[in-house]
Amino acid sequence: MTDPIPLVDLNGQLESSTPMEILEYAIDHYADLALSFSGAEDIVLIDMARQIDPQIQVFCLDTGRLHPETYQYIETVRKHYKLNLEILFPDGNAVQKLVSKKGLFSFYDDNHQECCGIRKIMPLQSKLQTLDAWVTGQRKDQSPGTRAHIPVIQDDKVFARTGASLTKFNPLANWSSRAVWDYIRAHKVPYNPLHDRGFISIGCEPCTRAVGPNQHEREGRWWWEEATKKECGLHAENVKS
Template sequence: MSDFSARLAQTQAILERISSEFAPAVFASSLAAEDMVLTDLILKGKLNIGIFSLETGRLHAETLGMIAKVKETYGADIVLFKPDAAAVENYVSTNGLNAFYDSVDMRKECCRIRKVEPLNRALSGNKAWVTGQRKAQSATRTELAYQEDDTAHAMQKFNPLADWSEEDVWHYIRTNNVPYNPLHDKGYPSIGCEPCTRAIQPGEDVRAGRWWWENPESKECGLHVVDGKLVRIKQVV
């Protein structure tokens, strides 16, 4: 695992640099496996990086249970950002509760209300944000950099696990006894909102269960997209 050790050391160095040079900074956690790795590194390292999650109102019970699990394991609270209630009500009353199945546009509008707008509030006032994205996760992330200039939010964006494999993630979790979402043991390698996520079959892509009714090229929720394009402005490190 020498290669893994090098990747881990690089990730730790990136997080320490964020903590010392980019405060205030925040980590956007989906409470999935990758993000639990970063949660463990941030909290055990006592780094100056806040942790928040987007409570969309449509998450699995198992995902919500991870909030209490983090508190129990680390004694730390994850700050929750929720969508604007009036915007949700307007979407549901106008289009229906599950209108996101009808078209990509309807799905992206739901994601905008439940994820993108709360994310903007969560990032406000910070100099940098951290994600658990990895290159190997999907076709839309193959050019992922460790550090990016996020011009949309006027801050730096860091992806400390960019070069980690699925095996790396689980090796760290098992070696360090990191708590993880029980849905991972039920065939969910990638976890989002409950109605938009399904378990995958052996051999399927790890994100095949996310918005499974859409083409792979459209499978982003808008958190990492600006004007229809992924934020891949430049690699700084």
């Protein structure tokens, strides 16, 4: 049963809590809750959440365009944590229609939103509409343009099914990249080997590249577009019209 405290007030209470405490609250108060997994932040949350509830739901998106290293990493994580990891796939007919009409790299010519909508947003929406809450690895310092003000708990109006509410937890909102990697090293948590080759924020292979010294981590994502557009839609509420 969810807590009757308004989320805006609850966010104020949880803002100074540790990620583990935020996860404990989420797991204690939401039966239909799942953790979204893709990168370094998410693996930290999996490592923490498994200490609270070994049976926590974990899902990830397979867009069909991930790096080979990422596919290998997904399997490493599944085996390491003995997860019943749910992998979400895009609708084959929608992908075929897009590729037949625009080719395999249409996002370089227009923008990435259409491709991400088919390969990420549609399968994510289908999953989230079965849940009461979900957990993400978003951090405020990941993207000053779109994530600087994310709360640790929020009402996700974008993906909620009609007539229902969907609560979104961001337990690492106040953590830095350094704090994430300090945890990974201290707890010997598995991570994507692409990180050792200069990839910081890792998405689909055609849309991700390594970053150089002093470049922000999101500069390696959709580098041909404006910084204010560097969201795929998974966290659509971050982008203000």
